[in-house]
Amino acid sequence: MKYYPAGRNVYRGICLLLLAVALGIPCATAVTLIPGSTAITTIAQGDPVYIQGIATGHPQVGLQIWFIGYNFVKVSTVQVNDDNTYEYELQQSDTAKLAAGEYVVLIQHPMENGVFDVVYDPSSGTVTNVQTGKQIFQLTGSGSLQSTGAVTALMNAIGSQNIDDTFAVVTFYVSQPATSINPIGDLQQGEKFTINGTTNLAAGDNLMVDITSSSFNPTSKTAPSGFSGAGGMIQVVPGNGRLNTWSFVVDTSTFVPDEYLVKVSGVEQAVTASARFDVVCNGSGDTCSIPVTSTTATIAPAATLPANVTTPLPATPALVLTSVPATTQVSPVPAALCLGSIMVVVLLARRLI
Incomplete structure (x- = not known):
């Protein structure tokens, strides 16, 4: 038989408590969108969104992501996995502040030359042709195009015959949670x-x-x-x-x-x-049955009890209140954090066994 010091038992109890807490955390869910899909998707503000797909040729520079909507622009890159798949996340912090309306995510592939021929310059707010150095249109700042016009101009620029880049688009709508x-x-x-x-x-x-x-x-x-x-x-x-x-x-x-x-x-x-x-x-x-829940205490007859035992008085049944769980809003926790919490607790528990 193994002997565990009292302190170690305390740590084991803490690990079990942390595991219970980790399992009870409501993990954030997400909407997954596939570029090229014609399905119309509506998300609520604050819901994370995953953009997933396949990028042939495994571009070393990754893919350029253009996220454009009403008074909102975000341009970033995402790396391609070894199996040519990719995944880009629009986090809760991204979608929570979005105004209601239509949003477009354009995924740009550099193709054969391995260079993004159309890029965004955040210092000037312009979209530029890298091959010629010419500014194509104003994406942000004074004189910028509205969201629909900006998306059209961007697709025309990347789709130009002088540009070897290609792209895929996915559209979704954002509305207030309802x-x-x-x-x-x-x-x-x-x-x-x-x-x-x-x-x-x-x-x-x-x-x-x-x-x-x-x-x-x-x-x-x-x-x-x-x-x-x-x-x-x-x-x-x-x-x-x-x-x-x-x-x-x-x-x-x-x-x-x-x-x-x-x-x-x-x-x-x-x-x-x-x-x-x-x-x-x-x-x-007009007669209706009214359900009543009651608790009855049963007392054994005095003759069936031993002579040296005093008949106990029946305990007063405790009043039990069934409460509905509170509806206080809980800040969601990303799924990766939930899984990570569980893994840390499991590893700690294994070391203490």
């Missing part, structure tokens, strides 16, 4: 149903659903409160069009007949939606 709840209607007491809706949040983003009785009020300890409701966290799933969807299953068998309020809140994003529905009697006339 979600909606589909109409619910009246429900029979005891009925199971699904609340669903649409959102422009990325698939995998988390939403909190809270359902509460509109008649909920504090009461005395002995009086039934009449409170009923439900709540939980769900994930956004891909939709068939520009919007994604979500759903939440509800069982009204423990609901008292009443009006109920539904609130849907984003966990990673600041977004909310609300709706109402009524639970009505499922019996005849």
Whole structure:
């Protein structure tokens, strides 16, 4: 048998605690776009975006990325992997500050000469032809073209017969985070149903659903409160069009007949939606069953207890309050950081075993 000092046991406990925390962190999700795709994609402000594709010829200088939209320009490069694939990330810090509207990402390939023949000069805000040294158009600063005009001018410049570079384009739309709840209607007491809706949040983003009785009020300890409701966290799933969807299953068998309020809140994003529905009697006339949850203490008869044992008084059942998880917005954490946290904790734990 191995003997572990008390301090080592403490460290092991800390490692397990860190692992639990790392697993509980809501990791940021992302939208993946493929250049050349004709699909129309809408993202919410603050959702990261990945641009992925294949660059033949494995250019040593990588690829030049032009990210152009309303009052926004970002030009950078990305390296190509050994298998000719590439991936470029528009981070949350990039998309969170974007105005609503259309955005274009143009991926420029240097082709045979291995040189970007069309480049951006941030000092002057101009786009220049490297071969001739001639300024083609003003991208930023005074006299610059608007986003659509700038994209058209850039594509014309790179597509010129005197330039051997080539490019691929992907377009997406940015809008403020939003979600909606589909109409619910009246429900029979005891009925199971699904609340669903649409959102422009990325698939995998988390939403909190809270359902509460509109008649909920504090009461005395002995009086039934009449409170009923439900709540939980769900994930956004891909939709068939520009919007994604979500759903939440509800069982009204423990609901008292009443009006109920539904609130849907984003966990990673600041977004909310609300709706109402009524639970009505499922019996005849005006008689409705009111579910009541009670705890009964059973006491053994005195004759069955040994003579030298005093019959204990039944303990007063503790009052248990079921609370719906808070809907306070949580700052999302990149997926790589979540995975890294888990790996660090696992390595620490392995060293202590």
